Amino acid sequence: MPTAILTGQPVPGSSIEADLRSLGFEVRIASGTADAESLLARVPAADRVALVDARFVGHPHALRLGLTDPRFPLAAVPGAVTAQAAGRQELTRALARERSAGGTVLLDSLPDRVAAALTADGTAPHRPELGTLVAEVPADPQARHEARGAVAAVDDEAVRLKSAVKARDGFFTTFFISPYSRYLARWCARRGLTPNQVTTASLLTALIAAGCAATGTRGGFVAAGVLLIASFVLDCTDGQLARYSLQYSTLGAWLDATFDRAKEYAYYAGLALGAARGGDDVWALALAAMVLQTGRHVVDFSFNEANHDATANTSPTAALSDRLDSVGWTVWLRRMIVLPIGERWAMIAVLTALTTPRVTFYALLVGCALAAAYTTAGRVLRSLTRRAHRTDRAAQALADLADNGPLAGAVARITPRRLGAPPLIAAAGTAVLAASLFSGVTWAPVAGALVYAITAGQALARPLKGALDWLVPPLFRVAEYGTVLVLAAHAEVNGALPAAFGLVAAVAYHHYDTVYRIRGNAGAPPAWLVRAAGGQEGRVLLVAVLAALLTGEAFALALTALAVALALLVVAESVRFWVASHRAGAPAVHDEGEPA
Numbered sequence: 001m002p003t004a005i006l007t008g009q010p011v012p013g014s015s016i017e018a019d020l021r022s023l024g025f026e027v028r029i030a031s032g033t034a035d036a037e038s039l040l041a042r043v044p045a046a047d048r049v050a051l052v053d054a055r056f057v058g059h060p061h062a063l064r065l066g067l068t069d070p071r072f073p074l075a076a077v078p079g080a081v082t083a084q085a086a087g088r089q090e091l092t093r094a095l096a097r098e099r100s101a102g103g104t105v106l107l108d109s110l111p112d113r114v115a116a117a118l119t120a121d122g123t124a125p126h127r128p129e130l131g132t133l134v135a136e137v138p139a140d141p142q143a144r145h146e147a148r149g150a151v152a153a154v155d156d157e158a159v160r161l162k163s164a165v166k167a168r169d170g171f172f173t174t175f176f177i178s179p180y181s182r183y184l185a186r187w188c189a190r191r192g193l194t195p196n197q198v199t200t201a202s203l204l205t206a207l208i209a210a211g212c213a214a215t216g217t218r219g220g221f222v223a224a225g226v227l228l229i230a231s232f233v234l235d236c237t238d239g240q241l242a243r244y245s246l247q248y249s250t251l252g253a254w255l256d257a258t259f260d261r262a263k264e265y266a267y268y269a270g271l272a273l274g275a276a277r278g279g280d281d282v283w284a285l286a287l288a289a290m291v292l293q294t295g296r297h298v299v300d301f302s303f304n305e306a307n308h309d310a311t312a313n314t315s316p317t318a319a320l321s322d323r324l325d326s327v328g329w330t331v332w333l334r335r336m337i338v339l340p341i342g343e344r345w346a347m348i349a350v351l352t353a354l355t356t357p358r359v360t361f362y363a364l365l366v367g368c369a370l371a372a373a374y375t376t377a378g379r380v381l382r383s384l385t386r387r388a389h390r391t392d393r394a395a396q397a398l399a400d401l402a403d404n405g406p407l408a409g410a411v412a413r414i415t416p417r418r419l420g421a422p423p424l425i426a427a428a429g430t431a432v433l434a435a436s437l438f439s440g441v442t443w444a445p446v447a448g449a450l451v452y453a454i455t456a457g458q459a460l461a462r463p464l465k466g467a468l469d470w471l472v473p474p475l476f477r478v479a480e481y482g483t484v485l486v487l488a489a490h491a492e493v494n495g496a497l498p499a500a501f502g503l504v505a506a507v508a509y510h511h512y513d514t515v516y517r518i519r520g521n522a523g524a525p526p527a528w529l530v531r532a533a534g535g536q537e538g539r540v541l542l543v544a545v546l547a548a549l550l551t552g553e554a555f556a557l558a559l560t561a562l563a564v565a566l567a568l569l570v571v572a573e574s575v576r577f578w579v580a581s582h583r584a585g586a587p588a589v590h591d592e593g594e595p596a
Helices: 016-022 033-042 059-067 084-100 110-120 141-153 158-165 172-192 195-214 218-245 250-277 283-307 318-326 330-339 341-354 357-385 392-402 408-412 424-436 445-461 469-491 496-519 527-532 535-549 551-584
Strands: 003-007 026-030 049-053 076-078 080-083
Touching: 003 016, 003 033, 003 076, 016 026, 016 049, 016 059, 026 033, 026 172, 026 469, 033 049, 033 084, 033 551, 049 084, 049 110, 049 330, 059 076, 059 080, 059 195, 076 084, 076 110, 080 084, 080 110, 080 330, 084 283, 158 172, 158 424, 195 218, 195 250, 218 250, 250 283, 250 341, 250 357, 250 496, 250 551, 283 357, 283 392, 283 469, 283 496, 330 357, 341 357, 357 469, 392 469, 392 496, 408 445, 408 535, 424 445, 424 469, 445 469, 469 496, 469 535, 469 551, 496 535, 496 551, 527 551, 535 551
Parallel strands: 003 026, 003 049
Antiparallel strands: 049 080, 076 080
């Protein structure tokens, strides 16, 4: 149980003790710095502890933001400072120094002085933005009266509800979902529901929607569209609940991000199954939509990782973007152009209810293609006009996202270091592979895959620190997923494309999991997993060989077996890792992910 140590006796009329208890703290009162140090030593090392000035006046939500956010080992607001287990040693050291300086008498503003000492030691506590919320330590009765008036003038709950919504979100979510989903988040909080429970409810709702779409009936399609929107409302609610109640966790961030992808791609499969019941085979379109959407995401991930901690991180293109953001209507237009998840799911839901799966996929492919062209072109321009130095961390993140296996690794070890720009090498290998896939010659894809594997190794023969080196992982994703799509389509046998859909879904899960580990500062998946999965170039070569050796149903069966084997391998390791990290007390994160 978290403990709050009040430095002094609360003044008459103060609600500080009640506010702290409402936040789950056990309250203890210290009469001096030595007493505070003694009380601190009695709190179990694994528990959160806070020092709070007894004269504190402010909103309960200001205390909540400052004292209960699990993402930060040290945090502070005026009049209060807190530490989790990871920051306990620094807090103890700072308090001991204050006791040595002040003797046994409790001096004024001890929490603020401890927070200042932490900053001076180079371990500055996180200070949340309070906005209109009040957090003060009045020095006299008049100041206390004014502070209480300021507290009464601001609606704490209204601020809390507003802050539950993302500061930057899509048009559809901002105007059609968040106005009521925030109240649903509050309803969930008051009934003790957790964000992970709401996330799971969103997944189940989307899976039921996919099942309705798979019926192939008009009623099923209408129900699917309605349920998809309901799933998205819950998807927004889980994040708003996390922000409303500050229930952040490593496991929750992973579940939220992973389930988003599972929901969308399961719905694609449901649409394809429903279309098949009506005699229309759209599995190729469903797979193409998944390939395109995953390619868009890896462009986002790679660009952001390449520039995560780059120095001199400015460009004329970025400056122009900032100027456009100052004009109201352009902000919403640009957010809609990129077709974020809210707009995308709304479009899919409406088209599912009113048209056919084929029309839905055509619209989705066109919309995602335009969005991908817009975002990629903008990022290329930013990269070309930016004079930034990429760090070793960024280069390693891009190498991890590339997902090269043993074959490409061997090539990289024997390759001369200066063969050309990595994106050009990767693009050349991808072009050769694409030409071989459409050549019509049975064994040509195998030769193309060998050339591709060699260029994949050459592209990573040196650190990816160039201006456009972030393009390498997206090129690899499109090459691998595209190979599976084309070869399955060329098989022209029932079951090949659904099997290919399952294979790409399994591999995409592995790639998304890599992203989420990097974002959570957990590192890339273990090397043994990458080797066991063959690496992206190994899988390309394997599928090409299977397509050349096997025909018809045998190829479809081989793709199915490969999909099942990979899914069991990567999902089992992923679940083991994230659950173990959560149980081990990994630092909580809250990844806002794709704009809703």
